Amino acid sequence: MLRLSTLAIAAVAATSGIAIAQTTPAPAPAQTMPQATTGVQADATATATANPTVGGAEMLATRNIVENAAAAPNLTTLVQAVQAADLADTLAGPGPFTVFAPENDAFTRLAPGTLDTLLKPENKATLAKVLTYHVVPGNVTLEQLRSQIEAGGGTATLTTVEGSPLTVTAEGAAIVLTDVSGNKSYVAVPDVKQSNGVVHVVNGVIVPKLG
Numbered sequence: 418m419l420r421l422s423t424l425a426i427a428a429v430a431a432t433s434g435i436a437i438a439q440t441t442p443a444p445a446p447a448q449t450m451p452q453a454t455t456g457v458q459a460d461a462t463a464t465a466t467a468n469p470t471v472g473g474a475e476m477l478a479t480r481n482i483v484e485n486a487a488a489a490p491n492l493t494t495l496v497q498a499v500q501a502a503d504l505a506d507t508l509a510g511p512g513p514f515t516v517f518a519p520e521n522d523a524f525t526r527l528a529p530g531t532l533d534t535l536l537k538p539e540n541k542a543t544l545a546k547v548l549t550y551h552v553v554p555g556n557v558t559l560e561q562l563r564s565q566i567e568a569g570g571g572t573a574t575l576t577t578v579e580g581s582p583l584t585v586t587a588e589g590a591a592i593v594l595t596d597v598s599g600n601k602s603y604v605a606v607p608d609v610k611q612s613n614g615v616v617h618v619v620n621g622v623i624v625p626k627l628g
Contacts, residue, residue, distance in 0.1 A: 469606050471618055472520070478610040482516055483509040485611055491520045492618070494532070501536050502545040508552075512613035514578075515557040517594060519622045520605065527622055543627060550579040550596070550625040556615050559607035562592055581625040596623035 468476040472491030483505050486492045495518055499505050508514060524532050535544045553575050565573035566587050573585040584595040592604040602621030609616040 468610050469608070471606055471609060471616075476609050476611075476616075479612055481509045481613045482512075482514060482611045482616060485609065485616065486518065491522075492518055494521045494524045495519055498532075498536065498544060498548060501538075502541055502548050504545060504548055508613075510613065512611075513554075513556045514614035515553040515555060516614065516616045517551045517553075517602070517604075517619045517623070518616050519551065519602070519619055523602070523620055523622045546579055546627065547622070547624055550577050550581060550583070550623060551619075552578040553583070554578060558615060559592065559604070559617065563587065566592075577625075579625050583623065592617075594619060594621075594623055597626055598624060600624060 468478055470476060471485070471489040474489045476485045476489070480488075483496075483499065486496050486499070499508060508516070534540060535547065557575070562573060562585055566585060571586060575583045575585060577583050581597055586593045586595065588603075592607070594602045594604070596602075600621065600623060602619045602623050604617045605620045606618035609618065
């Protein structure tokens with residue numbers, strides 16, 4: 418299992434010839450949290466109803482990040498990438514981790530052929546670098562992101578596991594992630610609780626400097 422301190426992997430883009438470009442996704446309205454059932458049933462189902470669904474699939478707070486992602490039909494590309502980068506054991510570990518999880522459509526906005534190139538075994542280090550740019554140590558909820566944005570005068574800066582900064586801002590009700598190259602991604606489904614952290618589903622892939 419990779420240790421958290423070893424996840425900031427050196428980029429190999431210069432030798433692999435990978436050039437990542439993408440279109441900016443439209444703002445995604447955040448999914449609201451469902452209300453718990455009233456009465457006796459609420460106590461029995463509190464854990465199940467505390468999470469939004471992802472791609473129509475139930476997300477259980479008792480499962481880890483990898484287990485819940487594997488159950489979501491709109492996160493299959495991310496799961497494939499995590500497996501190709503040998504990060505599954507890490508993201509199933511104790512954490513806690515905050516993961517900004519790109520849905521399947523997010524990967525289609527990358528330059529043609531980019532995903533196929535990243536998934537090649539010889540580019541595993543670059544793929545791991547891209548994926549760990551979507552991970553922040555600890556539990557960072559949507560409310561905490563909003564508080565950090567307010568405290569920062571409209572901007573919050575997160576340090577990712579990859580090591581590069583990630584800028585977070587608000588556009589009306591939407592929470593926006595901006596990578597080091599200016600690419601944007603919007604939080605679509607926030608606060609999906611996991612046994613080892615929290616996941617925010619996003620509609621774009623963010624990319625660190627690779628060269």
